[in-house]
Amino acid sequence: MKKYWELFITFAKVGVMTFGGGMAMLPILQREIMENKGWVTEDELTDYFAIGQCTPGIIAVNTATFVGQKLCGALGGIVATLGVVFPSLVIITILAGLINNFSDLAWVQNAFAGIQVCVCVLILNAVVKLLKKSVVDKRTLVIFLLVLAGGYALNVSPVVFVVLSALAGIVLKQLEVKKA
Amino acid sequence: MIYLQLFWEFFKTGLFAVGGGMATLPFLSHIGESTGWYTQAQLMNMLAVSESTPGPIGINMATYVGFTVAGVPGAVIATLGEVTPSIIVILIIAAILQQFRHNKYVEFAFYGLRPASTGLIGAACAGVIVETLINTAAVSTAGVDWASLLKWQGLILAAILLVFTNWVKPTKKWHPIIFIGISAVVGIVFRFGGV
8 A cells, every 4th residue: 555655646746846748757757766766777767758658648647657557567557647647637726716717807818818829839849849750751741741731621530630640651661661 | 428528538639649748739629629618719728827837738738628628527537538548558568568669560650640640739730820820800701801810919929939949049948938927928018818
Protein backbone atom coordinates (compact mmCIF):
# COMPACT_ATOMS: atom_id res chain seq x y z
CA MET A 1 0.00 0.00 0.00
CA LYS A 2 2.80 2.35 0.96
CA LYS A 3 4.44 1.80 -2.40
CA TYR A 4 1.31 2.80 -4.31
CA TRP A 5 0.94 5.90 -2.17
CA GLU A 6 4.55 6.86 -2.87
CA LEU A 7 3.97 6.31 -6.59
CA PHE A 8 0.87 8.51 -6.52
CA ILE A 9 2.55 11.35 -4.58
CA THR A 10 5.70 11.28 -6.71
CA PHE A 11 3.76 11.50 -9.96
CA ALA A 12 1.45 14.17 -8.54
CA LYS A 13 4.64 16.14 -7.87
CA VAL A 14 5.78 15.58 -11.46
CA GLY A 15 2.35 16.75 -12.66
CA VAL A 16 2.54 19.99 -10.67
CA MET A 17 6.05 20.73 -11.86
CA THR A 18 5.35 20.03 -15.52
CA PHE A 19 4.62 23.40 -17.00
CA GLY A 20 3.62 23.15 -20.62
CA GLY A 21 3.89 19.47 -21.32
CA GLY A 22 5.68 16.95 -23.46
CA MET A 23 9.32 17.90 -23.59
CA ALA A 24 9.12 20.10 -20.49
CA MET A 25 8.53 16.95 -18.46
CA LEU A 26 11.72 15.06 -19.26
CA PRO A 27 14.14 16.98 -16.99
CA ILE A 28 11.63 16.71 -14.13
CA LEU A 29 11.27 12.98 -14.62
CA GLN A 30 15.04 12.62 -14.69
CA ARG A 31 15.35 14.38 -11.36
CA GLU A 32 12.38 12.88 -9.51
CA ILE A 33 12.08 9.34 -10.86
CA MET A 34 15.65 8.58 -11.84
CA GLU A 35 17.96 10.53 -9.50
CA ASN A 36 15.83 10.94 -6.36
CA LYS A 37 13.95 7.64 -6.37
CA GLY A 38 16.19 5.47 -8.52
CA TRP A 39 13.11 3.76 -9.93
CA VAL A 40 14.40 3.62 -13.49
CA THR A 41 17.73 3.83 -15.27
CA GLU A 42 18.51 6.56 -17.76
CA ASP A 43 18.16 4.10 -20.67
CA GLU A 44 14.78 2.90 -19.47
CA LEU A 45 13.51 6.44 -19.05
CA THR A 46 14.68 7.40 -22.54
CA ASP A 47 12.92 4.34 -23.98
CA TYR A 48 9.69 5.03 -22.11
CA PHE A 49 9.74 8.64 -23.15
CA ALA A 50 10.43 7.82 -26.80
CA ILE A 51 7.63 5.25 -26.92
CA GLY A 52 5.36 7.59 -24.95
CA GLN A 53 5.79 10.16 -27.70
CA CYS A 54 4.86 7.86 -30.53
CA THR A 55 1.93 6.05 -28.94
CA PRO A 56 -1.55 7.54 -28.74
CA GLY A 57 -2.40 9.90 -25.91
CA ILE A 58 -0.72 12.42 -23.66
CA ILE A 59 3.04 11.87 -23.39
CA ALA A 60 3.06 12.54 -19.62
CA VAL A 61 0.39 9.90 -19.04
CA ASN A 62 2.08 7.34 -21.26
CA THR A 63 5.39 7.76 -19.46
CA ALA A 64 3.73 7.62 -16.03
CA THR A 65 1.93 4.40 -16.94
CA PHE A 66 5.22 2.87 -18.10
CA VAL A 67 7.13 3.71 -14.91
CA GLY A 68 4.22 2.69 -12.68
CA GLN A 69 3.77 -0.69 -14.30
CA LYS A 70 7.49 -1.37 -14.12
CA LEU A 71 7.41 -0.87 -10.34
CA CYS A 72 4.04 -2.33 -9.32
CA GLY A 73 2.45 -3.95 -12.36
CA ALA A 74 -0.78 -2.87 -14.04
CA LEU A 75 -2.22 -1.34 -10.87
CA GLY A 76 0.98 0.66 -10.49
CA GLY A 77 0.51 2.02 -14.01
CA ILE A 78 -3.00 3.17 -13.15
CA VAL A 79 -1.92 4.72 -9.81
CA ALA A 80 0.96 6.65 -11.42
CA THR A 81 -1.38 7.99 -14.11
CA LEU A 82 -3.96 9.08 -11.55
CA GLY A 83 -1.13 10.83 -9.72
CA VAL A 84 0.06 12.73 -12.76
CA VAL A 85 -3.43 14.00 -13.64
CA PHE A 86 -4.54 14.80 -10.07
CA PRO A 87 -2.99 18.31 -9.81
CA SER A 88 -4.49 19.32 -13.19
CA LEU A 89 -7.93 18.23 -12.07
CA VAL A 90 -7.76 20.31 -8.89
CA ILE A 91 -6.07 23.41 -10.33
CA ILE A 92 -8.07 23.63 -13.56
CA THR A 93 -11.40 22.99 -11.87
CA ILE A 94 -10.81 25.82 -9.40
CA LEU A 95 -9.55 28.18 -12.12
CA ALA A 96 -12.34 27.30 -14.55
CA GLY A 97 -14.92 28.04 -11.87
CA LEU A 98 -13.32 31.41 -11.17
CA ILE A 99 -12.97 32.37 -14.84
CA ASN A 100 -16.56 31.41 -15.63
CA ASN A 101 -17.71 33.75 -12.83
CA PHE A 102 -15.74 36.69 -14.15
CA SER A 103 -16.15 36.11 -17.88
CA ASP A 104 -18.81 38.81 -18.20
CA LEU A 105 -16.43 41.58 -17.14
CA ALA A 106 -15.24 43.80 -19.97
CA TRP A 107 -11.56 43.65 -19.05
CA VAL A 108 -11.63 39.85 -18.82
CA GLN A 109 -13.15 39.65 -22.31
CA ASN A 110 -10.56 42.06 -23.68
CA ALA A 111 -7.75 40.13 -22.01
CA PHE A 112 -8.91 36.87 -23.56
CA ALA A 113 -9.26 38.51 -26.97
CA GLY A 114 -5.58 39.49 -26.69
CA ILE A 115 -4.64 36.03 -25.41
CA GLN A 116 -6.39 34.37 -28.37
CA VAL A 117 -4.02 36.17 -30.74
CA CYS A 118 -1.11 34.84 -28.74
CA VAL A 119 -2.52 31.30 -28.82
CA CYS A 120 -2.67 31.50 -32.64
CA VAL A 121 1.03 32.32 -32.73
CA LEU A 122 1.91 29.59 -30.21
CA ILE A 123 0.04 26.93 -32.20
CA LEU A 124 1.63 28.12 -35.42
CA ASN A 125 5.07 27.85 -33.80
CA ALA A 126 4.24 24.33 -32.61
CA VAL A 127 3.22 23.34 -36.15
CA VAL A 128 6.46 24.69 -37.63
CA LYS A 129 8.50 22.79 -35.04
CA LEU A 130 6.59 19.56 -35.75
CA LEU A 131 6.96 20.06 -39.50
CA LYS A 132 10.72 19.82 -39.23
CA LYS A 133 10.44 16.45 -37.50
CA SER A 134 7.57 14.89 -39.42
CA VAL A 135 7.97 16.05 -43.02
CA VAL A 136 11.16 14.30 -44.04
CA ASP A 137 10.66 13.79 -47.78
CA LYS A 138 8.25 14.45 -50.67
CA ARG A 139 5.79 11.74 -49.68
CA THR A 140 5.45 12.94 -46.11
CA LEU A 141 5.00 16.46 -47.49
CA VAL A 142 2.09 15.21 -49.63
CA ILE A 143 0.50 13.47 -46.62
CA PHE A 144 0.89 16.65 -44.57
CA LEU A 145 -0.68 18.86 -47.27
CA LEU A 146 -3.57 16.47 -47.93
CA VAL A 147 -4.43 16.17 -44.24
CA LEU A 148 -4.01 19.91 -43.74
CA ALA A 149 -6.45 20.68 -46.58
CA GLY A 150 -8.84 17.86 -45.69
CA GLY A 151 -8.80 18.65 -41.98
CA TYR A 152 -9.61 22.27 -42.70
CA ALA A 153 -12.21 21.87 -45.42
CA LEU A 154 -14.02 18.67 -44.50
CA ASN A 155 -16.08 18.18 -41.38
CA VAL A 156 -14.95 14.64 -40.68
CA SER A 157 -13.48 13.23 -37.49
CA PRO A 158 -9.67 13.43 -37.23
CA VAL A 159 -9.84 9.68 -36.49
CA VAL A 160 -10.38 9.09 -40.22
CA PHE A 161 -7.16 10.91 -41.13
CA VAL A 162 -5.17 9.12 -38.43
CA VAL A 163 -6.25 5.67 -39.59
CA LEU A 164 -5.77 6.45 -43.30
CA SER A 165 -2.33 7.99 -42.82
CA ALA A 166 -1.09 5.04 -40.75
CA LEU A 167 -2.21 2.73 -43.57
CA ALA A 168 -0.60 5.02 -46.15
CA GLY A 169 2.67 4.88 -44.20
CA ILE A 170 2.65 1.08 -44.18
CA VAL A 171 1.75 0.80 -47.87
CA LEU A 172 4.30 3.39 -49.03
CA LYS A 173 7.14 1.89 -47.00
CA GLN A 174 6.20 -1.64 -47.97
CA LEU A 175 6.32 -0.72 -51.68
CA GLU A 176 9.71 0.88 -51.11
CA VAL A 177 11.05 -2.28 -49.46
CA LYS A 178 9.72 -4.43 -52.32
CA LYS A 179 11.39 -2.24 -54.92
CA ALA A 180 14.76 -2.36 -53.17
CA MET B 1 -26.54 10.61 -20.88
CA ILE B 2 -23.99 13.38 -21.25
CA TYR B 3 -21.36 11.73 -19.01
CA LEU B 4 -21.25 8.63 -21.16
CA GLN B 5 -20.97 10.68 -24.34
CA LEU B 6 -18.26 12.83 -22.75
CA PHE B 7 -16.29 9.76 -21.73
CA TRP B 8 -16.62 8.26 -25.22
CA GLU B 9 -15.55 11.45 -27.02
CA PHE B 10 -12.45 11.78 -24.84
CA PHE B 11 -11.71 8.08 -25.05
CA LYS B 12 -11.54 8.47 -28.84
CA THR B 13 -9.33 11.54 -28.44
CA GLY B 14 -6.94 9.68 -26.14
CA LEU B 15 -6.84 6.71 -28.50
CA PHE B 16 -6.26 8.56 -31.77
CA ALA B 17 -4.38 11.75 -30.87
CA VAL B 18 -0.75 10.90 -31.51
CA GLY B 19 2.03 13.28 -30.49
CA GLY B 20 1.03 14.72 -27.14
CA GLY B 21 -1.14 17.53 -25.82
CA MET B 22 -1.30 19.76 -28.86
CA ALA B 23 -2.34 16.79 -31.01
CA THR B 24 -5.62 16.62 -29.05
CA LEU B 25 -6.58 20.11 -30.28
CA PRO B 26 -8.07 19.05 -33.64
CA PHE B 27 -10.11 16.40 -31.82
CA LEU B 28 -11.41 18.87 -29.23
CA SER B 29 -12.22 21.30 -32.02
CA HIS B 30 -14.20 18.60 -33.81
CA ILE B 31 -16.07 17.65 -30.61
CA GLY B 32 -17.07 21.30 -30.10
CA GLU B 33 -18.30 21.59 -33.67
CA SER B 34 -20.26 18.37 -33.78
CA THR B 35 -21.87 18.54 -30.31
CA GLY B 36 -22.23 22.30 -29.83
CA TRP B 37 -20.92 21.92 -26.26
CA TYR B 38 -18.58 24.91 -26.66
CA THR B 39 -17.47 27.38 -29.33
CA GLN B 40 -14.05 27.54 -30.98
CA ALA B 41 -13.39 30.84 -29.19
CA GLN B 42 -14.09 29.16 -25.84
CA LEU B 43 -11.74 26.35 -26.78
CA MET B 44 -8.97 28.86 -27.49
CA ASN B 45 -9.46 30.44 -24.08
CA MET B 46 -9.25 26.99 -22.51
CA LEU B 47 -6.06 26.28 -24.42
CA ALA B 48 -4.53 29.54 -23.20
CA VAL B 49 -5.36 28.75 -19.57
CA SER B 50 -4.06 25.18 -20.03
CA GLU B 51 -0.74 26.49 -21.30
CA SER B 52 -0.43 28.91 -18.38
CA THR B 53 -1.11 26.54 -15.49
CA PRO B 54 0.87 23.64 -14.02
CA GLY B 55 0.26 20.20 -15.47
CA PRO B 56 0.51 18.60 -18.91
CA ILE B 57 -1.39 20.69 -21.51
CA GLY B 58 -3.39 17.73 -22.81
CA ILE B 59 -4.68 16.85 -19.36
CA ASN B 60 -5.41 20.47 -18.49
CA MET B 61 -7.44 20.86 -21.68
CA ALA B 62 -9.40 17.66 -21.09
CA THR B 63 -10.20 18.76 -17.54
CA TYR B 64 -11.20 22.24 -18.63
CA VAL B 65 -13.37 21.11 -21.52
CA GLY B 66 -15.01 18.48 -19.31
CA PHE B 67 -15.71 21.11 -16.64
CA THR B 68 -17.20 23.47 -19.22
CA VAL B 69 -19.51 20.76 -20.51
CA ALA B 70 -20.65 19.15 -17.26
CA GLY B 71 -19.07 20.71 -14.16
CA VAL B 72 -16.76 18.88 -11.75
CA PRO B 73 -18.01 15.37 -12.66
CA GLY B 74 -17.49 16.31 -16.31
CA ALA B 75 -13.90 17.34 -15.59
CA VAL B 76 -13.16 14.00 -13.91
CA ILE B 77 -14.92 11.93 -16.58
CA ALA B 78 -13.30 13.71 -19.54
CA THR B 79 -9.85 13.29 -18.00
CA LEU B 80 -10.40 9.63 -17.16
CA GLY B 81 -11.77 9.07 -20.68
CA GLU B 82 -8.67 10.57 -22.21
CA VAL B 83 -6.16 8.57 -20.13
CA THR B 84 -7.92 5.18 -20.30
CA PRO B 85 -6.69 4.28 -23.82
CA SER B 86 -3.16 5.34 -22.86
CA ILE B 87 -3.16 3.02 -19.88
CA ILE B 88 -4.44 0.09 -21.94
CA VAL B 89 -2.08 0.69 -24.88
CA ILE B 90 1.00 1.22 -22.70
CA LEU B 91 0.32 -1.83 -20.55
CA ILE B 92 0.11 -3.94 -23.70
CA ILE B 93 3.25 -2.39 -25.17
CA ALA B 94 5.17 -2.80 -21.91
CA ALA B 95 4.49 -6.53 -22.11
CA ILE B 96 5.91 -6.77 -25.64
CA LEU B 97 8.38 -3.88 -25.41
CA GLN B 98 11.20 -5.41 -27.40
CA GLN B 99 9.02 -6.60 -30.27
CA PHE B 100 7.25 -3.26 -30.40
CA ARG B 101 10.42 -1.20 -30.64
CA HIS B 102 11.71 -3.18 -33.57
CA ASN B 103 8.47 -3.89 -35.39
CA LYS B 104 8.78 -2.55 -38.92
CA TYR B 105 5.03 -2.12 -39.37
CA VAL B 106 4.86 0.13 -36.31
CA GLU B 107 7.70 2.15 -37.75
CA PHE B 108 6.03 2.29 -41.19
CA ALA B 109 2.72 3.41 -39.72
CA PHE B 110 4.43 6.26 -37.91
CA TYR B 111 6.07 7.37 -41.13
CA GLY B 112 2.56 8.25 -42.29
CA LEU B 113 1.13 9.22 -38.91
CA ARG B 114 3.62 11.94 -38.02
CA PRO B 115 2.99 14.26 -41.00
CA ALA B 116 -0.76 13.58 -40.69
CA SER B 117 -0.73 14.60 -37.03
CA THR B 118 1.10 17.80 -37.98
CA GLY B 119 -1.42 18.39 -40.78
CA LEU B 120 -4.34 18.02 -38.37
CA ILE B 121 -2.84 20.49 -35.92
CA GLY B 122 -2.11 22.80 -38.86
CA ALA B 123 -5.75 22.62 -39.96
CA ALA B 124 -6.92 23.44 -36.43
CA CYS B 125 -4.40 26.28 -36.42
CA ALA B 126 -5.79 27.66 -39.71
CA GLY B 127 -9.25 27.49 -38.19
CA VAL B 128 -8.31 29.50 -35.11
CA ILE B 129 -6.37 32.04 -37.17
CA VAL B 130 -9.41 32.68 -39.37
CA GLU B 131 -11.59 32.89 -36.28
CA THR B 132 -9.28 35.32 -34.47
CA LEU B 133 -7.78 37.53 -37.14
CA ILE B 134 -10.42 37.71 -39.84
CA ASN B 135 -13.75 39.40 -39.42
CA THR B 136 -16.06 36.83 -40.99
CA ALA B 137 -18.99 39.27 -40.75
CA ALA B 138 -17.27 41.34 -43.48
CA VAL B 139 -17.94 38.56 -45.98
CA SER B 140 -21.62 38.45 -46.89
CA THR B 141 -23.86 37.84 -49.88
CA ALA B 142 -23.50 41.53 -50.68
CA GLY B 143 -19.77 41.00 -51.30
CA VAL B 144 -16.65 41.47 -49.26
CA ASP B 145 -16.15 44.57 -47.14
CA TRP B 146 -12.38 44.78 -47.62
CA ALA B 147 -11.92 47.66 -45.17
CA SER B 148 -13.05 45.62 -42.17
CA LEU B 149 -12.04 42.14 -43.38
CA LEU B 150 -8.88 41.92 -41.33
CA LYS B 151 -8.64 42.60 -37.63
CA TRP B 152 -5.65 44.91 -37.81
CA GLN B 153 -4.94 45.21 -34.09
CA GLY B 154 -4.76 41.45 -33.76
CA LEU B 155 -2.63 41.05 -36.89
CA ILE B 156 -0.08 43.57 -35.63
CA LEU B 157 0.12 41.85 -32.25
CA ALA B 158 0.44 38.45 -33.97
CA ALA B 159 3.28 39.74 -36.18
CA ILE B 160 5.14 41.15 -33.18
CA LEU B 161 4.68 37.94 -31.18
CA LEU B 162 5.83 35.86 -34.14
CA VAL B 163 9.07 37.85 -34.31
CA PHE B 164 9.76 37.70 -30.56
CA THR B 165 8.94 33.98 -30.21
CA ASN B 166 11.07 32.92 -33.18
CA TRP B 167 13.82 35.31 -34.10
CA VAL B 168 14.77 37.50 -31.13
CA LYS B 169 17.47 35.66 -29.22
CA PRO B 170 16.76 36.38 -25.54
CA THR B 171 12.96 36.35 -25.81
CA LYS B 172 12.46 33.25 -27.95
CA LYS B 173 13.48 31.08 -24.99
CA TRP B 174 10.85 32.65 -22.74
CA HIS B 175 8.06 30.48 -21.46
CA PRO B 176 4.75 30.89 -23.36
CA ILE B 177 3.08 32.11 -20.16
CA ILE B 178 5.05 35.37 -20.45
CA PHE B 179 3.75 36.03 -23.97
CA ILE B 180 0.24 35.07 -22.90
CA GLY B 181 0.48 37.56 -20.00
CA ILE B 182 1.75 40.35 -22.26
CA SER B 183 -1.01 39.64 -24.79
CA ALA B 184 -3.63 39.82 -22.04
CA VAL B 185 -2.36 43.27 -21.02
CA VAL B 186 -2.27 44.44 -24.66
CA GLY B 187 -5.81 43.11 -25.10
CA ILE B 188 -7.04 45.06 -22.08
CA VAL B 189 -5.24 48.32 -23.00
CA PHE B 190 -6.32 48.33 -26.65
CA ARG B 191 -9.78 46.80 -25.96
CA PHE B 192 -9.28 43.82 -28.26
CA GLY B 193 -12.64 42.41 -27.30
CA GLY B 194 -14.35 45.61 -28.38
CA VAL B 195 -16.00 46.10 -24.99
